[in-house]
Amino acid sequence: MASWNSLSLDVTYQIFGWIAFVAWSISFYPQAILNFRRKSVVGLNFDFLVLNITKHSSYLIYNAALFFSPATRRQYREKYGWDEDLLFWLGSFLIFSFGWACLDKFLIYYCIL
Secondary structure, eight states: OOOTTOHHHHHHHHHHHHHHHHHHHHSSHHHHHHHHHHTOOTTOOHHHHHHHHHHHHHHHHHHHHHHHOHHHHHHHHHHHOOOTTHHHHHHHHHHHHHHHHHHHHHHHHHHHO
16 A cells, blocks of 8 residues: 555646546536527526525635635634645635636526516
């Protein structure tokens, strides 16, 4: 069994993490494009959109608090230690969650019309 600190496991984690990120990132675009082309939201569940915007907005608030609040970063550092790349990753998470919250708002607006 490999050590948790092994290079091979780290590379494997990185590869699977990026695959999951890309798959999750592109998963909602086909539905949004289809709805826009059809000028219809038939088949799109409004409950899904409400739950999705709740999820992405909560994730955005969490990331913003961790990225912009020195007190929150200090508490995180005291509990988990400090990673030099943390601000880079938090910035990318912040952009990701902001983008998805905006897409969710667009789809809800499109449903209401």
